[in-house]
Amino acid sequence: TNLLGNAIKFTDRGSVRILLHLEHGGGAPLYRIDVIDSGIGIAADKLGSIFEAFVQADTSVTRRFGGTGLGLSISRRFARALGGDIVVSSVPGQGSTFAIGVACGPLDGVAMLNPGQVLEAETARLAATEQAHWQFPAGQRVLVVDDGPENRELIRLVLEECGVAVDQAENGKVGMDMALAGDHGIVLMDMQMPVMDGYMATRLLRSQGYARPILALTAHAMKGFEQQVAEAGCSGYLTKPVDIDRLLAAVADALGGRLASNADRAAATPQAAPVAAPTPIPTPALALAPAPALVPAPGPAPHAALPPLVSRLANRPRLHSSIRKFTSRLASQLDAMDTAWQAGDLAELAALAHWLKGAAGTVGYDAFTEPSAELEEHIAEADSAAITASLQALRGLQARIVEPESPADQLNDIKAST
Known part of the structure; x- marks a missing residue:
């Protein structure tokens, strides 16, 4: 990669x-x-x-x-x-x-595969996956604690689609209070938040006897992070941008969910025939x-020839509202980043870069993840030229974004074609 x-x-x-x-x-x-x-x-x-x-x-x-x-x-x-x-x-x-x-x-x-076998098998696997869905026991609830509204909204939509109720908190203090007062099968806890971060919230919950699983969410899974979240009391962690399949598997493990799939289609998935050598x-x-x-x-000019940016979640209509909320917010957040840079507020700029790194990838615009992470590095190094170049690069990515159509747009397209 x-x-x-x-x-x-x-x-x-x-x-x-x-x-x-x-x-x-x-x-x-x-x-x-x-x-x-x-x-x-x-x-x-x-x-x-x-x-x-x-x-x-x-x-x-x-x-x-x-x-x-x-x-x-x-x-x-x-x-x-x-x-x-x-x-x-x-x-x-x-x-x-x-x-x-x-x-x-x-x-x-x-066994040796030829390209045709690989394509056929992968096509069948993807078709079976699209028909597969997670099933959870009735009455399950999950608490999502994250200061990013895009992250909370996307996780809510994904889990509610599987029949799981979701409560949301915007910082560790609110999340801790809701966890102690509620009956959640698992808590999804962001580690970097204002007011109270996920480390402190998790430690306080464990100190008060809270025994339910707490899964850390982080965009900073560097060396030593796993030990840090374990020492805080987390049961495990997921990295941001959040991978939906891994998220569902982790929640299913805590709540007793299972993956129901189309058995006939899975059985029909072609297998590669072994060869002697x-x-x-x-x-x-x-x-x-x-x-x-x-x-x-x-x-x-070359920049005009760059391809449009389409969310990898664009083929999931239920998630389109989350994608559009992110793109609507992106312009103001980039403006805020420019303002913070002009004011010399590196702490605010770093916080906004961290938000963008997680939020953009969560809604499927992965092209923002690496540039945002590099911007964080440049801020830590106080590299003025690199910071300016990174901000310009992010603006260039924004200009290439293509949003999924809203229901109203789709209806207008249908009317125009009739």
Whole structure:
């Protein structure tokens, strides 16, 4: 994901491709993944240093795009720990190719899939998943404690769709009082909130004998976080942006819910037939040719050619109201971020960046997550140029947002077509 994220970040126009295949060389076979972009490229004299920690190919790139220079270093360490490596070739102004090789071990008797089988099986799996739904015992209640109205609203809609009642609190103090007074099967507790944060609220609840599960919600699941929430008394945690499937599974585990699926469709999901041995795929060794030249396409400036941003939840009509509430609020929040920056209020700016990182991803606009996290880093470092560039980048993302249609818009479309 780091290599793919970099490719997208540094490619204003053209394409980013991922190629996956099995490479047979003189030694053990390798899984090979090529990430190929038509972006800004890397100068030849910089290729040897980009895998060093805290090093980027160009300081102007850091100012424009942000980042810490750790991603490639960590990615190469992972690849080498798995018995492989990462190599790169690049032509400035034309693009880069990063190739990952990972040792896959003995393959005798391992089933091999062709692309058609994979597509057919995945299509059937997705169709079965769409028909699956969670069932919960009657009368269950959940308490959601989060200062982000988008998070609370989305979780409420998802759980109520499964027949679970939801109560909401906007900070830890209100949440603690509601938990002690109510009968909730589980509490979903954000860790960073005003008035009283989730750590303090959880500690106070446990000190008063509260024994129900408390699940932490956080956008900062860094090293040591799991121990911190466990010491506070949390039963577990979920990261933000909230993944709906993981959320439902965690709540179901606490409330005794189960996943009811279409058994016939699941049974019909095609299975890959085993083969005696893999067929060798003729591929070049893990030494790459330079990326091919890209012929610039005619048209407007590169930023105008960027694709629209559509929420990944756009295919769930019940969640459209939450998506539209976020997009309506986004403009004022970005204005507030600009105001905080102009006033030199870094604490307020950091709080708004943290809100955006969680809220945007929760409603399916994942493109905001990494830039918002990088903005938080730049604020912590007091990097003025990078902060300004990040704020401009967020405005650029906002301009590309496409909202799901409201019922009134859909009705107007129907009338216009008749």
